[in-house]
Amino acid sequence: xRNPKNNKSRYQPPxxxxxxxxxxxxxxxxxxxxxxxxxxxxxIIFHYIPMAGVQIAFKNFSISKGIWGSPWVxxxxxxxxxxxxYFGRLIKNTTLLSALxxxxxxxxPIILALMINEVRNNKFKRTVQxxxxxxxxISIVIVCALMRTFLSPRGLINQxxxxxxxxxxxxxxFRPLYILSGIWQEIGWGSxxxxxxxxxxxxxLYEAAEVDGAGRFTKLRYITLPGIATTISxxxxxxxxxxxxxxxxxxxxxxNESIYSTADIISTxxxxxxxxxxxxxxxxxxxxxxxxxxxxxxxGANKLSKKISGSGLW
Amino acid sequence: MKxxxxxxxxxxxxxxxxxxxxxxxxxxxxxxxxxxxxxxALSLHKxxxxxxxxxxxxxxxxxxxxxxIWTGYGTTLFNLVIGTSINILLTLLAAYGISRNxxxxxxLTIMIVVTMFFTSGIIPRFLVVKSLGLYNTRMAMILPTAIxxxxxxxxxxxxESVPKELEEAAVMDGASHFTILFKIFTPLIKSTIAVLxxxxxxxxxxxxxxxxxxxxxxxxxxxQLVLREILIGSATEGMTSGAVDSLGESFMLGETIKYxxxxxxxxxxxxxxPMLQKHFVxxxxxxxxxx
Numbered sequence: 001x002r003n004p005k006n007n008k009s010r011y012q013p014p015x016x017x018x019x020x021x022x023x024x025x026x027x028x029x030x031x032x033x034x035x036x037x038x039x040x041x042x043x044i045i046f047h048y049i050p051m052a053g054v055q056i057a058f059k060n061f062s063i064s065k066g067i068w069g070s071p072w073v074x075x076x077x078x079x080x081x082x083x084x085x086y087f088g089r090l091i092k093n094t095t096l097l098s099a100l101x102x103x104x105x106x107x108x109p110i111i112l113a114l115m116i117n118e119v120r121n122n123k124f125k126r127t128v129q130x131x132x133x134x135x136x137x138i139s140i141v142i143v144c145a146l147m148r149t150f151l152s153p154r155g156l157i158n159q160x161x162x163x164x165x166x167x168x169x170x171x172x173x174f175r176p177l178y179i180l181s182g183i184w185q186e187i188g189w190g191s192x193x194x195x196x197x198x199x200x201x202x203x204x205l206y207e208a209a210e211v212d213g214a215g216r217f218t219k220l221r222y223i224t225l226p227g228i229a230t231t232i233s234x235x236x237x238x239x240x241x242x243x244x245x246x247x248x249x250x251x252x253x254x255x256n257e258s259i260y261s262t263a264d265i266i267s268t269x270x271x272x273x274x275x276x277x278x279x280x281x282x283x284x285x286x287x288x289x290x291x292x293x294x295x296x297x298x299x300g301a302n303k304l305s306k307k308i309s310g311s312g313l314w
Numbered sequence: 315m316k317x318x319x320x321x322x323x324x325x326x327x328x329x330x331x332x333x334x335x336x337x338x339x340x341x342x343x344x345x346x347x348x349x350x351x352x353x354x355a356l357s358l359h360k361x362x363x364x365x366x367x368x369x370x371x372x373x374x375x376x377x378x379x380x381x382x383i384w385t386g387y388g389t390t391l392f393n394l395v396i397g398t399s400i401n402i403l404l405t406l407l408a409a410y411g412i413s414r415n416x417x418x419x420x421x422l423t424i425m426i427v428v429t430m431f432f433t434s435g436i437i438p439r440f441l442v443v444k445s446l447g448l449y450n451t452r453m454a455m456i457l458p459t460a461i462x463x464x465x466x467x468x469x470x471x472x473x474e475s476v477p478k479e480l481e482e483a484a485v486m487d488g489a490s491h492f493t494i495l496f497k498i499f500t501p502l503i504k505s506t507i508a509v510l511x512x513x514x515x516x517x518x519x520x521x522x523x524x525x526x527x528x529x530x531x532x533x534x535x536x537x538q539l540v541l542r543e544i545l546i547g548s549a550t551e552g553m554t555s556g557a558v559d560s561l562g563e564s565f566m567l568g569e570t571i572k573y574x575x576x577x578x579x580x581x582x583x584x585x586x587x588p589m590l591q592k593h594f595v596x597x598x599x600x601x602x603x604x605x
Binding site: 021022025029031032033035036038039040042043045046047048049050051052053054056067112115116118119120124127128130131132133134135137138139140141142144145146148149150156159160184187188216247248249252253267270271274275280283284287288290291294295298299302 | 321323324327328330331334335337338339341344345360361362404407408410411414416417418422425426429430431432433434435436437438439440441442446457458459460461490491492495516519520522523526527538541542545546572573576579580583584587588591
């Protein structure tokens with residue numbers, strides 16, 4: 001992880017008067033600014049105007065009055081969210097799903113990378129990689145459809161076990177299925193980063209260890225793992241930073257009313273309340289709470305990751 | 315390197331990896347076999363499928379006769395071609411713009427980075443899309459995600475690796491910024507662009523949630539949203555009506571149709587995947603170097 005930022009050369013020394021600098025800048029860069037018009041327009045329209053639209057969380061939004069014309073109601077929506085029965089359940093479901101997902105999903109690609117690294121036959125190595133990367137490219141709709149097919153009461157899994165469990169209507173099965181299917185889909189793809197970290201470890205370390213008579217596990221423990229420790233910690237920090245960002249899409253494909261008690265998370269709740277029931281202000285408030293928590297987590301994660309490795313999200 | 319002897323560890327390791335490969339691949343193999351199987355035989359069968367049970371194309375026939383799958387393919391193809399072009403053009407412009415030493419470099423960069431950390435949530439964005447008149451248009455699936463900031467970082471990193479001398483020489487020759495970007499930079503970073511085409515392309519191929527939010531008419535549904543209706547909801551009833559008469563048979567054919575649908579919707583990815591694999595992997599490396 002090199003940092004190519006040392007050759008930053010100032011275009012103009014700062015002693016030049018501001019007006020002159022602006023003139024020079026315009027003369028040299030007006031085409032750059034022209035190029036940036038659509039880019040800036042995109043960020044303003046689809047990111048900054050919506051940010052201004054967050055104010056509806058403090059208003060009673062009505063379509064006829066619009067975002068700016070609707071009356072202010074202060075923290076009413078936040079209060080009703082924090083006091084509602086859903087608040088505890090949503091926080092619990094979201095954090096638990098995410099935490100368990102990290103607990104089981106995070107180590108899986110690392111273990112796979114270490115296992116692939118131990119394979120000596122290059123052809124077999126490449127085959128394992130090709131095959132395990134594949135599920136990453138299958139759309140989430142198809143993945144959920146496959147799960148529903150194989151896990152239906154009369155589906156393949158039940159046939160093999162001789163049971164008739166209705167997995168998708170059992171609240172206790174939602175989290176295991178969510179996490180396992182995530183591992184299935186991402187284990188191979190996630191291992192790429194660690195494999196590339198392993199290949200950048202100095203080969204002479206291994207040779208020296210072999211001369212000293214180190215076995216496989218000794219080398220794994222004292223060379224490979226320390227060699228990828230930075231990558232692991234950065235990936236872990238960034239993952240935890242995204243902890244409260246659990247997308248609605250996969251859950252929407254997996255849940256139904258009978259398993260809301262474990263499956264309903266913040267993003268699906270916002271989707272239902274906002275876009276199906278059209279409680280725009282209330283669900284914007286719910287979403288805003290989450291965005292703020294996310295932002296704090298991400299900033300913290302970014303700072304920590306920069307401290308450890310010198311590079312973060314940005 | 316000297317030959318090492320095969321240990322128990324090697325054997326166990328290999329067996330586990332083979333099992334993992336089976337777990338990754340077998341679902342698709344099962345679905346392929348099931349999609350060609352006789353519906354009746356399939357409904358009586360228990361356990362793994364090691365070959366198709368009988369042979370029928372009834373499932374595929376029903377899928378190919380289903381108009382919504384083809385309109386879905388049409389929309390997805392549109393998003394792929396037009397959407398990815400817009401993505402790449404804007405990402406190129408953005409990456410070039412923020413890698414120049416302009417006076418506004420810093421504020422522009424901050425403006426972009428802020429959007430990585432704070433998002434407004436789906437409701438305000440939905441209202442913006444609606445008020446722009448984009449609701450229920452194909453552009454609603456394309457414009458709101460025109461630039462992905464992670465991809466932008468990858469593109470910027472690639473541009474920074476272009477030797478400064480090339481650009482200086484071009485400036486000496488009086489080249490404009492447009493010439494520098496499209497005639498000098500673009501050919502030099504074409505492998506990165508290829509990676510990003512793949513990333514954006516896969517995102518368009520897989521996307522359904524944005525369509526769920528912004529698209530109302532079924533004839534504008536992208537493929538994945540059509541699939542969701544067929545596979546997750548149970549919309550196969552309509553498809554079977556002409557082909558069979560009794561309810562039980564319709565249910566069984568419905569299962570075969572589901573398998574055939576999965577195959578029809580996955581074949582393009584499965585077909586191009588082996589060719590593209592190394593590019594995808596390269597992209598992850600590029601992203602990982604940046605962190």
